[in-house]
Amino acid sequence: MIRWGIIGTGKIARTFAAALQGLDNSVTAAVASRTLENAQSFAEEFGFEKAYGSYEELARDESIDIVYIATPMHKHYEDTLLCLENGRNVLCEKSIALNTKQAEEMFAKAEEKGLFLMEAMWMKMRPAYLKVRQWINEGRIGDIRYIKADFNNFIPFDKNDRLFKPECGGGALLDLGVYPITFAVALMGEPSSIETHAHIGSCGIDLSNSVTLLYPNGAFASTTSGFEVQNRNNAVIAGDKGSITMGDWFFCSPECTLYDAESRQIEDRLFPPEINGYEYEIREAEKCLAEGLKTSRAVPPEETLTIMRIMDECRRVWDLKFPQESAL
Numbered sequence: 001m002i003r004w005g006i007i008g009t010g011k012i013a014r015t016f017a018a019a020l021q022g023l024d025n026s027v028t029a030a031v032a033s034r035t036l037e038n039a040q041s042f043a044e045e046f047g048f049e050k051a052y053g054s055y056e057e058l059a060r061d062e063s064i065d066i067v068y069i070a071t072p073m074h075k076h077y078e079d080t081l082l083c084l085e086n087g088r089n090v091l092c093e094k095s096i097a098l099n100t101k102q103a104e105e106m107f108a109k110a111e112e113k114g115l116f117l118m119e120a121m122w123m124k125m126r127p128a129y130l131k132v133r134q135w136i137n138e139g140r141i142g143d144i145r146y147i148k149a150d151f152n153n154f155i156p157f158d159k160n161d162r163l164f165k166p167e168c169g170g171g172a173l174l175d176l177g178v179y180p181i182t183f184a185v186a187l188m189g190e191p192s193s194i195e196t197h198a199h200i201g202s203c204g205i206d207l208s209n210s211v212t213l214l215y216p217n218g219a220f221a222s223t224t225s226g227f228e229v230q231n232r233n234n235a236v237i238a239g240d241k242g243s244i245t246m247g248d249w250f251f252c253s254p255e256c257t258l259y260d261a262e263s264r265q266i267e268d269r270l271f272p273p274e275i276n277g278y279e280y281e282i283r284e285a286e287k288c289l290a291e292g293l294k295t296s297r298a299v300p301p302e303e304t305l306t307i308m309r310i311m312d313e314c315r316r317v318w319d320l321k322f323p324q325e326s327a328l
């Protein structure tokens with residue numbers, strides 16, 4: 001049995017807690033909020049044993065095996081270090097940090113303390129994604145020449161929403177773009193260069209962006225993310241012997257389809273989630289803990305850091321710094 005703690009009681013914490021409730025080996029042990037009242041009502045709703053009115057109290061609770069950090073981007077660094085300093089393993093939401101420097105320090109601290117740290121990149125543990133990887137590894141589409149992956153959700157401007165606040169690490173790139181970029185890097189590796197454009201809003205964050213990853217063999221991946229339009233967000237992986245599509249909202253799509261070089265459908269697979277789709281990353285973290293691993297092979301730190309470097313480079317090109325970085 002793995003005893004889970006959750007830090008933050010927002011939208012994704014609720015979804016994650018619902019997945020924990022459906023798993024036999026996972027114990028909903030403690031939840032922490034900035035207010036005790038929130039923590040108590042969350043604990044009651046999702047059957048948590050303990051509720052804390054501060055993140056510190058949960059971090060110090062020695063009965064907790066692993067803490068899931070579900071706070072906004074700008075808090076991940078601080079909240080992860082708090083847990084690691086107090087001896088807790090951590091599964092931290094995406095994007096793992098504001099920038100590469102923070103992420104490197106987080107992984108270095110986990111290593112120093114001999115603790116587990118993984119970015120909660122749930123896409124990579126989902127069955128449809130694993131099937132796509134398998135097809136690629138079997139050579140079913142040959143060498144990948146091109147990937148297209150998008151994540152654009154229309155979100156009306158709200159000055160109080162973390163997504164539009166630079167001080168919260170807002171912007172489409174870190175919130176949405178991290179998925180298509182991770183997808184491309186996981187399947188094609190680290191690019192040799194990137195080309196990127198962004199529409200920066202008057203609130204000081206990227207409202208929409210495009211990031212093209214370029215590879216030495218001429219292959220490339222084209223990604224977009226943004227809050228300004230709503231699209232279907234599917235993905236295509238094209239190789240010299242065939243292609244693969246992933247259904248709408250590719251990063252959580254249950255569906256993937258394999259085509260041959262003439263675009264004839266060869267195989268179509270559907271993997272409905274067992275609970276709500278977050279069960280796979282929970283199982284991965286629990287398996288790592290059971291095996292005594294300090295990092296996940298499914299979401300390796302080297303890859304997380306590669307993606308952070310790409311996102312840093314995008315923001316360098318756009319001349320967009322978060323307020324926390326202004327002295328850098």
Ligand SMILES: NC(=O)c1ccc[n+]([C@@H]2O[C@H](COP(=O)([O-])OP(=O)(O)OC[C@H]3O[C@@H](n4cnc5c(N)ncnc54)[C@H](OP(=O)(O)O)[C@@H]3O)[C@@H](O)[C@H]2O)c1
Pocket residue numbers: 007008009010011012013032033034035038039070071072073075093094095120122162174175
């Ligand atoms: N994996 C996924 O599918 C997925 C989906 C959505 C979001 N996410 C990620 O999950 C994280 C949280 O996103 P969310 O949509 O759940 O956010 P949210 O609804 O705004 O919740 C964030 C929670 O963090 C806590 N918090 C601590 N400091 C805060 C601050 N200064 N401002 C606002 N909240 C603060 C709050 O909990 P307390 O008041 O209880 O302390 C708040 O409820 C982000 O990193 C996001 O990228 C992942």
